[in-house]
Amino acid sequence: MENTHRIYTILLVDDEEGIRNVLDITLTHAGFKVLLAADGDTGFKTFLAQKPDIVITDIKMPGIGGIDLLKQIKQISPDTEVIMITGHGDMDLAVKSLQYEAADFITKPIDSNELELSVKKAVDRMSINQRMKSYMDDLEKVIRKKDREIDESQSLATIGQTVAGMSHVIKNIAGGLKGSSFILEQGIENENREYLVKGWEMMKGNIDKITNLSLDLLNYAKTSRPKLKQINPNHPAREVVELLSSRASEKQINISLYPLEKELSIMVDCDAIYTVIFTLVTNALDACEEKNEVSGTRTDKKVDIFVEQQSNWIVYRVRDNGQGMDDNVSGVLFKEFITTKGTRGTGFGLMTAKKIIDEHKGRILFESKKGQGSVFAIKIPLQPVQTGRQ
Numbered sequence: 013m014e015n016t017h018r019i020y021t022i023l024l025v026d027d028e029e030g031i032r033n034v035l036d037i038t039l040t041h042a043g044f045k046v047l048l049a050a051d052g053d054t055g056f057k058t059f060l061a062q063k064p065d066i067v068i069t070d071i072k073m074p075g076i077g078g079i080d081l082l083k084q085i086k087q088i089s090p091d092t093e094v095i096m097i098t099g100h101g102d103m104d105l106a107v108k109s110l111q112y113e114a115a116d117f118i119t120k121p122i123d124s125n126e127l128e129l130s131v132k133k134a135v136d137r138m139s140i141n142q143r144m145k146s147y148m149d150d151l152e153k154v155i156r157k158k159d160r161e162i163d164e165s166q167s168l169a170t171i172g173q174t175v176a177g178m179s180h181v182i183k184n185i186a187g188g189l190k191g192s193s194f195i196l197e198q199g200i201e202n203e204n205r206e207y208l209v210k211g212w213e214m215m216k217g218n219i220d221k222i223t224n225l226s227l228d229l230l231n232y233a234k235t236s237r238p239k240l241k242q243i244n245p246n247h248p249a250r251e252v253v254e255l256l257s258s259r260a261s262e263k264q265i266n267i268s269l270y271p272l273e274k275e276l277s278i279m280v281d282c283d284a285i286y287t288v289i290f291t292l293v294t295n296a297l298d299a300c301e302e303k304n305e306v307s308g309t310r311t312d313k314k315v316d317i318f319v320e321q322q323s324n325w326i327v328y329r330v331r332d333n334g335q336g337m338d339d340n341v342s343g344v345l346f347k348e349f350i351t352t353k354g355t356r357g358t359g360f361g362l363m364t365a366k367k368i369i370d371e372h373k374g375r376i377l378f379e380s381k382k383g384q385g386s387v388f389a390i391k392i393p394l395q396p397v398q399t400g401r402q
């Protein structure tokens with residue numbers, strides 16, 4: 013039988029001495045250590061004392077019957093494999109024993125091949141469970157190690173906000189999924205192709221949202237040290253403008269970049285700084301788009317991006333003449349995951365930006381006037397930063 017390096021113990025509980033003797037010989041011959049008990053009571057006591065791997069028990073015995081023994085064993089040791097021996101006409105009991113998670117049942121008169129097969133299946137299941145358990149233990153170790161790696165400066169309060177922010181976004185997506193599955197169901201029920209197409213489009217949109225959310229989460233949870241490189245500070249700003257200019261012109265928003273004229277370089281994680289500028293510029297575009305024009309007046313919507321040097325800092329400023337912010341939004345910015353964009357927003361944008369700027373020992377600031385616009389600025393020190401963590 014499988015697993016030669018471990019000797020499994022089998023407890024055999026049967027009130028018929030003849031059966032006990034025959035099975036003892038068969039199972040010992042097959043390489044098992046066999047324990048014997050003549051009734052349910054003794055069987056349970058032996059079980060508690062010796063913790064066998066497998067129990068084979070007669071279903072009908074005086075005193076504690078096989079089913080009760082099975083229940084008691086499963087209650088304290090759900091992983092123990094219990095095989096039931098049934099006689100003719102015990103079918104109801106046999107079925108009942110399966111409900112209580114018996115591994116198998118064999119019928120009298122016992123055929124030794126059938127017995128060996130049943131025990132072999134139990135052994136295989138146990139070794140799979142053990143492998144699974146050791147895999148899960150390893151996984152747990154990896155997770156624990158990752159946990160320890162999480163930036164210790166990240167306070168529990170921030171973690172709480174992360175979870176709260178996440179659950180809000182997940183609830184939104186779940187609502188969307190429910191809606192799309194309802195439309196799909198209607199489409200299937202009524203054989204309505206239009207519903208099917210609509211439901212499927214909605215479903216795809218929600219799948220995209222989940223994908224983006226997991227990317228946001230990964231970005232937010234990333235604890236590796238920024239990959240610092242010398243770059244021209246105009247470089248990430250230029251890339252953002254290039255990427256977003258067609259979106260801006262579609263919405264009739266003027267987007268302009270005022271690069272730093274002086275030739276100098278800063279030591280930053282270019283991709284991370286790109287992400288921050290991208291967040292600020294998309295927020296500025298959203299604010300312009302959502303601005304309600306006062307009737308009769310029409311201002312040209314614009315977003316300006318400045319790259320400047322202010323003493324020992326490189327400053328990126330993103331200015332828009334969009335809808336601006338209420339105090340109840342600006343009051344919690346960078347502290348909580350807040351979005352005013354319903355299901356379109358997550359509130360991860362600025363929280364992630366803040367985290368990245370903190371990692372660069374920089375500053376992130378803003379000013380905003382309701383109905384008039386906002387300016388967001390990020391300041392990065394010109395001196396290389398020592399982040400001090402891996």
Ligand SMILES: Nc1ncnc2c1ncn2[C@@H]1O[C@H](COP(=O)(O)OP(=O)(O)OP(=O)(O)O)[C@@H](O)[C@H]1O
Pocket residue numbers: 291295296299332334335336337341345350351352353356357358359360361362363385386
């Ligand atoms: N330039 C801006 N003008 C007006 N409001 C802004 C501006 N930038 C940010 N906000 C407000 O701050 C909120 C949070 O912004 P943040 O980028 O964190 O999330 P979001 O844009 O709502 O969603 P996402 O995570 O998808 O970017 C926005 O919902 C918006 O109300």
Ligand SMILES: [Mg+2]
Pocket residue numbers: 291294295361362
């Ligand atoms: Mg945003």
